[in-house]
Every structure is written in C-alpha cells, then in structure tokens.
Amino acid sequence: MMDERRIVRILLTTLALGFLGLFLVVPLVLVFAQAFSAGLGAYVAAIAQPDALSAIRLSLIVALITVPLNTIFGLAAGWSIGKFDFRGKGLLVTLIELPVAVSPVVSGLVFVLLFGAQGLAGGWLAARGIEVIFAVPGIVLATTFVTFPYVARELIAFMQSQGNEAEEAALVLGAGGVQTFLRVTLPNIKWSLLYGVIQANARTLGEFGAVSVVSGHIRGETNTIPLHVEILYNEYSFAAAFSVASLLVVVALLTLAAKRAVGWRAARRRAAAERAAIHRETGWADRPSARTSSLPGGRPAAKVTTVEV
Amino acid sequence: MLTKLALPLLVLAAAAAIAALILWDPQRTSSSGSGPGSDLAATANSPAPGRTGNGGGAELPAAGGPVEILNASYDPTREFYQDYNAAFAAYWREKTGQTVTVKQSHGGSGKQARAVIDGLEADVVTLALAYDIDALRKQGLVAEGWQERLPYRSSPYTSTIVFLVRKGNPKGITDWDDLVRPDVEVVTPNPKTSGGARWNYLAAWGYALKSSNGDEGAARDFVTRLYRNVPVLDSGARGSTTTFVERGIGDVLLAWENEAYLVLKELGEGGFEIVTPSTSILAEPPVAVVDKVVDARGTRAVAEAYLQYLYSEEGQEIAARHYYRPRLAAVAARHRGEFPDIRLFTVDDVFGGWEKAQQTHFADGGVFDHVYAPGK
Numbered sequence: 110m111m112d113e114r115r116i117v118r119i120l121l122t123t124l125a126l127g128f129l130g131l132f133l134v135v136p137l138v139l140v141f142a143q144a145f146s147a148g149l150g151a152y153v154a155a156i157a158q159p160d161a162l163s164a165i166r167l168s169l170i171v172a173l174i175t176v177p178l179n180t181i182f183g184l185a186a187g188w189s190i191g192k193f194d195f196r197g198k199g200l201l202v203t204l205i206e207l208p209v210a211v212s213p214v215v216s217g218l219v220f221v222l223l224f225g226a227q228g229l230a231g232g233w234l235a236a237r238g239i240e241v242i243f244a245v246p247g248i249v250l251a252t253t254f255v256t257f258p259y260v261a262r263e264l265i266a267f268m269q270s271q272g273n274e275a276e277e278a279a280l281v282l283g284a285g286g287v288q289t290f291l292r293v294t295l296p297n298i299k300w301s302l303l304y305g306v307i308q309a310n311a312r313t314l315g316e317f318g319a320v321s322v323v324s325g326h327i328r329g330e331t332n333t334i335p336l337h338v339e340i341l342y343n344e345y346s347f348a349a350a351f352s353v354a355s356l357l358v359v360v361a362l363l364t365l366a367a368k369r370a371v372g373w374r375a376a377r378r379r380a381a382a383e384r385a386a387i388h389r390e391t392g393w394a395d396r397p398s399a400r401t402s403s404l405p406g407g408r409p410a411a412k413v414t415t416v417e418v
Numbered sequence: 419m420l421t422k423l424a425l426p427l428l429v430l431a432a433a434a435a436i437a438a439l440i441l442w443d444p445q446r447t448s449s450s451g452s453g454p455g456s457d458l459a460a461t462a463n464s465p466a467p468g469r470t471g472n473g474g475g476a477e478l479p480a481a482g483g484p485v486e487i488l489n490a491s492y493d494p495t496r497e498f499y500q501d502y503n504a505a506f507a508a509y510w511r512e513k514t515g516q517t518v519t520v521k522q523s524h525g526g527s528g529k530q531a532r533a534v535i536d537g538l539e540a541d542v543v544t545l546a547l548a549y550d551i552d553a554l555r556k557q558g559l560v561a562e563g564w565q566e567r568l569p570y571r572s573s574p575y576t577s578t579i580v581f582l583v584r585k586g587n588p589k590g591i592t593d594w595d596d597l598v599r600p601d602v603e604v605v606t607p608n609p610k611t612s613g614g615a616r617w618n619y620l621a622a623w624g625y626a627l628k629s630s631n632g633d634e635g636a637a638r639d640f641v642t643r644l645y646r647n648v649p650v651l652d653s654g655a656r657g658s659t660t661t662f663v664e665r666g667i668g669d670v671l672l673a674w675e676n677e678a679y680l681v682l683k684e685l686g687e688g689g690f691e692i693v694t695p696s697t698s699i700l701a702e703p704p705v706a707v708v709d710k711v712v713d714a715r716g717t718r719a720v721a722e723a724y725l726q727y728l729y730s731e732e733g734q735e736i737a738a739r740h741y742y743r744p745r746l747a748a749v750a751a752r753h754r755g756e757f758p759d760i761r762l763f764t765v766d767d768v769f770g771g772w773e774k775a776q777q778t779h780f781a782d783g784g785v786f787d788h789v790y791a792p793g794k
Contacts, residue, residue: 226537345684
C-alpha cells in the first residue's frame with residue numbers, strides 16, 4: 110500500500126519536474142547559451158551598443174514613472190475598496206481587472222485612437238506640439254494601463270482580509286487620517302505592497318504588445334528592451350538579440366528571488382503580529398511599567414505607551 | 419546598527435546607479451567608428467535631444483547645429499539604410515558643416531504608412547510601394563505629384579521577386595509553374611499587410627497572364643492554385659523569411675531579390691540557393707519627403723538632400739552592394755554579374771497602376787479574398 114503511494118508520488122514529482130525542465134529551464138538555459146555563443150566580448154558589445162543602451166535607458170525611465178504611479182493608484186484602490194463600502198464597488202474591482210483581460214494590442218491601439226494624429230485629441234495635441242504617440246509619453250501611458258492592476262489587486266485582497274480594527278483603534282485614540290495611514294496601515298500592508306510593486310515592475314520592463322503599437326520603433330529613441338530584442342532578431346543578429354534578452358531573464362530571476370524573500374517576510378510578519386496580539390491580551394498592562402523600573406534615573410515612561418497602538 | 423543601515427544604503431546605491439544610467443546619454447558618449455554597423459556611428463557629437471526640440475527653423479544652416487531626421491522604411495531595407503545613413507551624414511557634413519543624425523524605423527510597408535498617418539514624425543518615407551505613399555498623400559501629409567519630384571518616378575533603386583529554395587533545390591523548382599505543383603509548399607507573406615507580398619502576388623499574376631496570352635480567368639486560377647500551396651501567411655516579409663529559414667517551413671520562399679541575397683550572406687550559402695524565374699515584376703520601391711512634417715520641423719533641406727543623394731554614384735553603389743538594382747548605368751555596369759537578366763514587367767504595364775491593382779486585388783472583397791481561402 111505504502112509503496113504504491115510512493116510510486117505515484119515519485120511519478121507525479123518526476124512529471125512536474127520534467128515539465129518544468131522542458132518548458133522553463135531549458136529555454137532559459139538556451140537564452141544564455143545563445144547569448145554567449147559568440148563569446149563574452151560579443152555579449153558585452155551587444156549590450157554596450159548605443160541603441161541597446163538607449164533601450165535599457167528608456168525601459169528604466171518608463172519603469173521609474175510607471176511603477177510609482179501604479180503604486181499610488183494601487184494604494185488608493187486598495188484603501189478605498191478594502192476599507193470602505195460604497196455603491197459601484199464591484200464595478201470598480203471589475204474595471205481594475207480589465208487591463209489583464211484585454212489583449213495588449215488593443216490596449217495600445219486605444220491610445221493611438223485617443224492621441225494619434227487622427228485620434229480624438231490628436232489635432233489638439235499636434236497644434237500645441239505635444240507628442241504622445243510614437244514618443245515616450247505614449248509608451249508610459251500604454252505601460253501604465255497594462256500594469257494598472259498588479260499593485261491594486263494585491264492590496265485589495267490583503268486589505269479586505271485585514272479588516273478595519275487597527276485603524277479604528279488608532280482613530281479612537283486620537284490619530285489623524287494621515288498619521289493612521291503612515292503608522293498603522295502602511296506598516297501592515299508593507300510587504301504585500303512590495304510584492305505588488307515587484308510584479309508591476311517586472312511586467313513594466315517586459316511589456317511588448319502594447320508598447321510595440323505606440324512605439325513607432327525609432328532606433329535609439331523609442332525602443333524598449335523587448336522591442337530592441339525583436340529588432341535584433343529580425344536583423345539576423347541572433348547572438349546580440351539573446352544577449353539583450355538575457356538582461357530580461359536576469360530581471361525575471363531577480364523578480365522571482367525578490368518575490369520569494371518578500372513572501373517569506375510577509376509570512377514572518379503575520380506570525381509576529383499574531384504573537385503580539387496574544388502578548389497584548391495577556392501581559393499588555395505590566396509591560397511599560399516593567400520597562401520603567403529597569404531604566405536608570407527613573408524617567409517617566411508615559412511617552413512610550415502612546416506609541417503603541 | 420550596520421545591518422539596519424545596509425538595506426537603505428543598498429536601495430540608495432541602486433537608485434543612484436539607475437539615475438546615472440538614465441542621465442547618461444549613450445549617444446553623446448559614443449565615439450565615432452565604435453560599434454560596427456551602428457547607424458549612429460557617423461554622428462558622434464550629436465546631443466540627440468527630443469526630436470521636436472531641434473532643427474527648428476533651420477532652412478539650410480551653413481554650419482548650423484546638429485539636425486536629426488527620421489526615415490520610416492519597410493522591413494528589408496535595414497542593412498542598406500544603416501550603411502547609407504553613415505555615407506549621407508559624411509557627405510552632408512562635408513557639404514554644409516552640419517551634423518545630421520538619421521534615425522530609422524522599420525516595419526511592414528503598410529504598417530509604417532499607417533504609423534505616419536497616426537502621427538509618427540517621419541521626415542522621409544522609403545516604402546515598398548507607391549500605394550502606401552499615396553495613402554499619405556490622401557491624408558494631406560505628402561503633396562500632390564510627389565512621384566514626379568524625383569527621377570524614375572521617385573524610385574531610386576529597383577528590385578524584383580525571386581525564389582529562395584533549399585540547398586540542391588530538392589523539389590527541382592525552376593519557374594513559376596513549379597509553384598502550383600501539389601507537392602510544393604510556398605512561403606509568402608500576407609498581401610493585405612505586406613508590401614513585398616503584393617509584389618509577389620502581382621508577379622505571379624503577371625506571369626500567368628503573360629503565359630496564357632492575357633486570359634484573366636487562367637491567371638486567377640493559377641494564383642488560386644499557388645496560394646493553396648501556402649501553409650502560413652506572415653504579416654511581413656521579414657517574418658516570412660524567418661518562417662522559411664529559421665523554422666524550416668516550406669520548399670520555396672517568394673522574396674525580394676535583395677532579401678534573398680541577404681539570407682545567403684547572413685546565414686551562409688550552405689543552406690539555400692536562389693532560383694531566378696524567367697519572368698518577374700519590376701518592383702519600384704518609392705521614396706518621398708513627408709511635406710507636413712519637414713515644414714513643421716524645418717528640415718526640408720536636409721530631407722530633400724537625403725533622398726536626392728540616393729541617386730548619386732555613392733548612394734547607388736551602396737544600394738547595389740545591398741542587392742538593390744541600381745538606376746545609374748555606371749553602377750549597374752559594375753554589378754552586372756550579380757543581377758541575372760529577367761524579363762521584367764511593371765505594375766503600370768500589366769495592372770494599370772497601383773491604385774487600380776490595389777482596388778481590384780487587395781481591397782476588402784477583392785480578388786485576393788476569393789483566391790485565398792484559409793484551411794482549404
């Protein structure tokens with residue numbers, strides 16, 4: 110009996126590992142194999158090439174604008190949806206999910222329809238010499254749209270499960286809105302926020318479809334890293350294409366590592382919070398006084414107690 | 419204490435590194451001659467600011483500030499314009515003292531025209547067929563009569579459609595008739611989206627028309643049989659080449675002559691060979707200055723010179739080196755051996771011009787929609 114179960118377990122594990130190896134590990138290894146196929150010098154040259162550097166630079170600029178924007182948006186969405194009840198809440202949650210459901214090509218075309226020369230706002234923008242589509246603003250817009258849900262999704266789920274008790278207690282004890290947010294809510298959601306940010310960042314750097322539509326593909330100017338990879342590949346520069354692509358793989362691996370670390374911390378934090386809760390229930394009252402007595406000079410400990418909420 | 423500081427310090431260091439990378443403009447620090455094959459190589463000192471900010475009002479600055487223009491082109495011209503841009507930049511600096519950076523954008527010809535219509539600020543377009551530049555004219559971006567502004571109806575170089583087959587030509591393909599054999603798989607892109615694919619289609623149609631003494635029904639039947647042999651329609655010429663070369667699909671690739679030669683050069687002559695059909699189409703990829711853009715940016719002088727220089731001996735020589743058939747007799751004579759004699763017919767001869775060919779064959783509900791029935 111025992112043996113049969115073991116066999117099944119081994120079989121399933123082998124199957125899962127084999128599948129992972131075939132579809133994840135082998136392709137990743139191949140990326141690096143191709144990247145270094147022309148030697149280390151060629152690898153460095155491909156990345157140090159001006160067009161490649163400009164693509165890296167553009168991708169970083171986009172991430173630096175997009176990720177903070179989506180963090181703020183995600184916080185607002187998570188806060189309002191997780192902590193309050195209002196009409197249309199369900200609709201708002203659905204709408205936030207929309208960018209994940211829509212094909213990136215459509216996401217890109219929407220902005221061409223809005224801001225393109227033939228688009229709704231196109232004439233107005235052109236008259237003022239403002240470039241949106243086929244320039245950096247368009248790429249930022251499209252990327253922001255596509256990566257909208259990542260932080261929000263993470264926070265909505267977490268904040269909903271958390272409830273309002275801590276915030277209500279803070280408010281009762283006389284903390285203002287900002288203070289409550291900074292000292293109560295933010296420390297609580299810190300790790301799930303970070304988790305969402307990491308995901309949004311990974312998607313931002315890797316986004317291809319929507320950006321491809323609004324980029325205009327100007328070399329050294331409006332190509333992000335993924336677009337530059339495609340161009341190199343189409344120019345038969347396979348080794349160079351995979352050299353630049355390996356940067357994206359490194360980002361992916363870093364993302365995975367960061368997600369693991371953050372996930373672990375979040376779990377540890379939850380456990381700590383639970384321990385603290387138990388501690389509060391049992392020995393809350395005598396803790397500050399115990400501290401006071403150990404302090405030399407016998408300074409009043411009144412200040413210390415107010416900090417703990 | 420130290421461990422507490424470690425994380426913020428690390429974050430700060432990372433932020434500083436990212437900021438440095440962003441503020442540091444790679445184009446400014448690239449030295450000329452570095453990065454072989456870089457289209458920016460000849461423009462080392464260009465500060466490369468945003469494309470809107472520069473060149474303002476510079477009609478023909480004697481030794482004015484650096485200027486930047488954008489060339490929106492189709493797929494197979496990448497390598498050619500990379501070389502040509504460097505040559506033109508050198509010529510322009512010698513002539514005017516001005517540094518010019520030519521930026522490139524490549525994609526399917528129709529897609530590029532669409533992008534310019536949607537606001538891509540291209541100073542010049544160098545596309546696969548006149549129809550796509552006519553689309554710009556209809557939107558008021560390019561002036562009426564653009565095709566008469568440069569010699570040879572604004573086509574500085576020509577090409578034709580040839581066959582690329584696998585080494586040793588295992589299916590024994592020699593001419594168009596072999597492409598409709600049931601045992602032959604043909605790779606060609608979608609004529610709805612690809613300029614090159616339209617040339618392919620019209621070449622086949624023209625051949626069938628000529629070999630049946632002008633029988634439209636026979637031509638239609640021939641093309642229908644040909645497209646029945648197409649396993650996959652890519653959206654652009656480069657995509658089809660990759661399908662044929664990298665994925666190993668199909669027995670014959672219908673390709674631009676220059677693209678076919680490029681495959682031989684880039685991927686070694688070991689795997690493929692070129693078959694030249696008895697008759698093919700004279701492909702005339704046109705070029706034009708986008709009037710609306712150059713007038714707004716003040717780049718007309720340099721944009722016009724850029725296109726005119728394509729007709730110069732050096733421009734023609736670079737085109738020929740990239741397997742475009744040159745117009746200039748002297749250059750053509752030098753490269754005679756590389757371009758086999760084919761009986762070539764033009765779109766105007768056989769189809770009465772692009773406008774008409776487009777309406778009849780490629781418009782929605784046109785002949786191609788009836789000819790190509792996927793899944794059959």
